[in-house]
Amino acid sequence: MGEDGESTKINHSFLRDYVTEADVISTVEFNQTGDLLATGDKGGRVVIFQRETQSKGEIEELGESGEYNVYSTFQSHEPDFDYLKSLEIEEKINKIRWLPQQNAAHFLLSTNDKTIKLWKVSERDKRPEGYNLKDEEGRVKDFSTVTSLQVPVLKPTDLMVEVRPRRIFSNGHTYHVNSISVNSDGETYLSADDLRINMWHLGITDRSFNIVDIKPANMEDLTEVITAAEFHPKHCHLFVYSSSKGTLRLCDMRASALCDKHSKIFEEPEDPGNRSFFSEIISSVSDVKFSHSGRYLLTRDYLTVKVWDLHMEKGPIETYQVHEYLRSKLCSLYENDCIFDKFECVWNSTDSVIMTGAYNSFFRMFDRETGRGVTLEAWRESSKPRAVLRTRRVYTGGRRRRGDVGVDSLDFTKKILHMAWHPDENIIAIAATNNLYIFQDRVNPETQ
Amino acid sequence: MFSKGTKRKFSDGGEELPEEGLPGSNEELSSVSYSLQRQSLLDMSLIKLQLCHMLVEPNLCRSVLIANTVRQIQEEMTHDGSWQAATMMEAFAAASAAGSGAAGPPERLVATEVLCRPGREMNGSPTAEPKLFSVMGYEECREEEVVAVEEDSICSEAASNVCLSGSMGHCWERGMLRGERELDSRLGAPDEDVDVEEEDEEEEDDNELEGCREEGEAKAMRQVFGTFEIKNSHPGPESALEELFSDVDASYYDLDTMLTGMQAAPKIGPYDLLDSLSQSHTPSSLSSASNCRSDLNELDHIMEIIVGS
Numbered sequence: 186m187g188e189d190g191e192s193t194k195i196n197h198s199f200l201r202d203y204v205t206e207a208d209v210i211s212t213v214e215f216n217q218t219g220d221l222l223a224t225g226d227k228g229g230r231v232v233i234f235q236r237e238t239q240s241k242g243e244i245e246e247l248g249e250s251g252e253y254n255v256y257s258t259f260q261s262h263e264p265d266f267d268y269l270k271s272l273e274i275e276e277k278i279n280k281i282r283w284l285p286q287q288n289a290a291h292f293l294l295s296t297n298d299k300t301i302k303l304w305k306v307s308e309r310d311k312r313p314e315g316y317n318l319k320d321e322e323g324r325v326k327d328f329s330t331v332t333s334l335q336v337p338v339l340k341p342t343d344l345m346v347e348v349r350p351r352r353i354f355s356n357g358h359t360y361h362v363n364s365i366s367v368n369s370d371g372e373t374y375l376s377a378d379d380l381r382i383n384m385w386h387l388g389i390t391d392r393s394f395n396i397v398d399i400k401p402a403n404m405e406d407l408t409e410v411i412t413a414a415e416f417h418p419k420h421c422h423l424f425v426y427s428s429s430k431g432t433l434r435l436c437d438m439r440a441s442a443l444c445d446k447h448s449k450i451f452e453e454p455e456d457p458g459n460r461s462f463f464s465e466i467i468s469s470v471s472d473v474k475f476s477h478s479g480r481y482l483l484t485r486d487y488l489t490v491k492v493w494d495l496h497m498e499k500g501p502i503e504t505y506q507v508h509e510y511l512r513s514k515l516c517s518l519y520e521n522d523c524i525f526d527k528f529e530c531v532w533n534s535t536d537s538v539i540m541t542g543a544y545n546s547f548f549r550m551f552d553r554e555t556g557r558g559v560t561l562e563a564w565r566e567s568s569k570p571r572a573v574l575r576t577r578r579v580y581t582g583g584r585r586r587r588g589d590v591g592v593d594s595l596d597f598t599k600k601i602l603h604m605a606w607h608p609d610e611n612i613i614a615i616a617a618t619n620n621l622y623i624f625q626d627r628v629n630p631e632t633q
Numbered sequence: 634m635f636s637k638g639t640k641r642k643f644s645d646g647g648e649e650l651p652e653e654g655l656p657g658s659n660e661e662l663s664s665v666s667y668s669l670q671r672q673s674l675l676d677m678s679l680i681k682l683q684l685c686h687m688l689v690e691p692n693l694c695r696s697v698l699i700a701n702t703v704r705q706i707q708e709e710m711t712h713d714g715s716w717q718a719a720t721m722m723e724a725f726a727a728a729s730a731a732g733s734g735a736a737g738p739p740e741r742l743v744a745t746e747v748l749c750r751p752g753r754e755m756n757g758s759p760t761a762e763p764k765l766f767s768v769m770g771y772e773e774c775r776e777e778e779v780v781a782v783e784e785d786s787i788c789s790e791a792a793s794n795v796c797l798s799g800s801m802g803h804c805w806e807r808g809m810l811r812g813e814r815e816l817d818s819r820l821g822a823p824d825e826d827v828d829v830e831e832e833d834e835e836e837e838d839d840n841e842l843e844g845c846r847e848e849g850e851a852k853a854m855r856q857v858f859g860t861f862e863i864k865n866s867h868p869g870p871e872s873a874l875e876e877l878f879s880d881v882d883a884s885y886y887d888l889d890t891m892l893t894g895m896q897a898a899p900k901i902g903p904y905d906l907l908d909s910l911s912q913s914h915t916p917s918s919l920s921s922a923s924n925c926r927s928d929l930n931e932l933d934h935i936m937e938i939i940v941g942s
Contacts, residue, residue: 272690298690360693379693408701410694429694462674462705466698520677525695 210616212603216283216291219607222253222614223293224621225278229262231295233306233346234621253623257306257346262297274299280365282374284387292351294374298361301376303352303387311339357383357393364414370421377414377426380407384438396444397426397436412527413472419479423448431468431486433493451482451493453500463515463524471527476536477608483539485530488512490541490551505551505558508543510581510592523597531606531613542601545590546617547577563601563615563622574624668713675706 207228214223222234235256265274276297284292290307315337320326360378367374375384375396382397397414401407410429417423422438434447455464467487474483482493484501488509491501507528511518518524523544530541542548546564551557560577580589603616611626678699 267690270690275689361690407697408704410697412694429698462671462702465701465705469694469698516674519674522681522695525692525698 205619208619210603210619210621211277212279212281213605213614213616213621214281214283214293215605215607215614216293217285217608219609219612221256221283221291222605222623223281223283223295224614224616225261225281225295226619227275227277229260229264229276229278229297231259231261231278231281231293231304233257257348259304259348261295261302261304262300265299279362282365282367284367285371287371294365294367296362296365296376299355299358301354301357301362301365301385302350303354304348305351306346306348309345309347310341310343312342313337314340352387352390354385354390354393357385363412366415366424368416368421369419373421375414375416375424377411379410382411382414382424382426382444394442396424396438396442398443398445412470415473415475417479418475418477425473425475425482427470427473427484429469430465431470433470433473433482433484435495449495449498451498451501453491459512461515463519466519466524467515472529474530474532476532477534478536481536483530483532485528485541487524487526487528490530490539492539492553503553503556505539505549505556507541507549508579510579514592518597521597523600526600527602528600529603531604533606533611534609540604540606540613542604542615544597544600545595546599546601547579548601548604548615561624563617563620563624564599565620573627671706671710675703675710678703678706 205228207226207230209227210224211227212223212225215221216223220236222236224232224234226232233256234253236253237251261278262276264276266272267274274297278295278297280294280296282294284294284303286292290305293304293306295302295304314321315335317331317334317337318326354376357376358378358381360380362376362378364377365374366377372388373384373386375382376393377383377397380398380400381395383393384396385393397411399409399411408430412427412429414424414426417425423435424438424444425433425435427433431452433451435449435451436444437448438444440446440448455468470484470486472483472485475481476483480495481502482495484491484493485507488511489507490505492503493501515524528542530539532539537553538550539553540548540550543560546562547560548563550559550561552559560579561574562577575588578586578589579595580586580591599618601615601617605614607613611629613624615622615624681699682696682703
């Protein structure tokens with residue numbers, strides 16, 4: 186990624202159109218400080234970017250934030266085969282979550298459909314030299330040449346980033362893992378598949394607790410699946426999970442060992458005026474995120490993003506239309522399977538702005554205070570590095586402005602599904618197929 | 634009203650159900666177009682469910698959502714079916730009383746009657762027919778039985794769009810598939826499967842067409858959800874592969890041929906029935922012809938899977 190060099194000039198046009206399936210980015214995540222940004226792709230690789238600090242120790246000027254450069258690349262998951270079911274297990278990385286940093290090393294969890302792995306990312310910039318029994322290459326010395334004793338010393342070397350798997354949490358899931366979430370207690374995390382949620386201890390790999398199980402006794406009675414799950418950012422006993430029927434369930438682990446009974450259920454009653462055969466499909470929640478404060482929930486379904494107050498179960502407190510113009514196209518989108526696309530949604534650091542992706546390389550940001558939304562584009566052709574992003578508009582009637590895009594000319598293969606917002610600053614990372622875009626707010630780089 | 638061989642386009646704007654109470658001649662037309670749209674949505678959904686025979690495990694969320702959509706359409710069609718039967722009865726009665734005979738409803742009635750008959754003749758005894766699991770549950774099945782008895786020779790699922798959708802082929806394939814399926818269930822399918830089959834066999838159903846159509850859909854449903862369970866109990870990859878192939882049934886082909894306008898000549902089509910209203914096609918000769926043909930089709934399909942994947 187990003188290491189093309191000369192080959193870019195030679196067959197740039199060819200490379201531009203040819204997207205290797207394995208390079209498609211499937212998840213993006215900042216760590217808790219925002220210095221590291223991890224991306225996972227369909228080929229099972231993880232690429233970690235690190236933010237360069239302009240000048241260490243000096244105060245950064247406003248607007249001059251460091252750039253992100255590749256820090257480390259490693260193969261997290263390999264394709265696997267389930268011999269019992271005669272089915273392949275994809276190596277695609279579904280989610281990455283960073284652990285809070287406790288020492289010099291960084292830890293992250295990455296998961297594919299079945300297996301979760303804990304990786305340790307550490308730096309080495311010194312190496313011991315001057316061994317008595319071995320020479321510089323590691324070969325055993327001829328003892329006759331050793332005449333005196335020396336103490337090995339640590340000498341600085343080039344920076345090396347080592348990534349090692351520390352834990353492998355396997356055989357916990359029969360169905361496809363869609364979410365992982367690290368608990369605020371720093372010791373446990375949850376993993377959710379279509380029908381079950383398990384809680385693991387970071388140190389124990391051969392056992393997990395099953396805390397939610399919605400599998401019916403008869404699989405033919407199955408009508409609802411789990412689509413996403415997350416721990417509360419502050420209360421280690423609370424977690425939320427969303428379903429394909431558009432409900433959110435808040436569960437308290439203090440209530441019982443198996444949290445099949447929710448503490449609260451958040452559901453918006455269906456609008457009878459908008460009812461169609463696709464109503465259920467478009468109500469399916471594709472992503473759920475707690476606000477940083479822990480007071481609100483952000484959910485994404487096919488056409489909207491909604492903000493919910495944990496204290497009010499009967500409906501969302503805010504609803505934002507992402508691409509309402511697609512409502513009349515639902516049948517075509519059902520035909521080409523786009524209606525099943527799972528978009529993510531994110532909060533900014535102060536929970537005042539929410540962001541989600543759409544089609545045609547567009548993504549949308551909504552200011553919660555004003556209620557206004559803006560459409561931006563993550564597309565190389567229309568933006569040069571360091572150029573200001575201009576807002577885009579989809580033409581849905583009325584006066585047509587220059588630059589407006591018609592609904593029928595939207596490219597549904599260019600979808601922005603995955604994105605992340607820096608935990609403290611106004612820097613966003615957008616995954617557009619196999620490209621990663623990093624945008625930052627020059628006007629207000631620091632959040633107020 | 635229906636042109637042969639034309640793929641019916643699902644117009645995006647017309648999803649909303651036009652109220653049945655619309656006055657004037659538009660009522661029948663818009664409800665028919667709604668039925669057509671609904672039917673094509675149902676077909677699309679079934680194809681989506683059946684195309685799950687891939688190397689990678691299919692997305693369960695997507696399958697569940699599609700299955701729920703199918704269920705929803707089925708439920709609505711059942712409601713409409715029973716209502717339409719009633720309205721057709723009235724129309725028929727009115728038409729015959731008037732003496733003119735409206736072109737539409739009576740033809741449909743006769744057509745459905747004819748369609749129902751070969752299906753019934755095919756089965757020796759109703760009890761021998763194992764009824765597959767219906768996604769709609771047992772309660773609704775009993776409902777249809779009652780209606781069938783009341784309507785006498787008219788099938789309760791008399792919604793013409795259902796009969797006309799080529800579900801006849803399902804009935805004929807069933808005879809062939811039945812043996813296959815029973816064999817499968819005896820070859821060590823998990824207990825829950827066998828129990829379901831036995832339960833179904835006890836359930837009698839007068840309405841063959843309903844069972845036929847549902848079979849195609851139920852089979853699709855079962856395939857989707859069954860895949861996750863059944864395969865767990867099979868000992869090795871060979872039997873899993875066998876299971877994969879045994880799930881390939883000709884009902885898929887019926888959908889396929891129906892969507893492409895039913896080009897095959899020997900297969901009796903509802904359009905033929907509508908046109909000719911003759912009973913020159915005897916079920917027995919046709920069933921053997923279609924059985925052979927579906928055998929070949931199945932073989933082709935299996936070859937496609939082997940080569941294509």
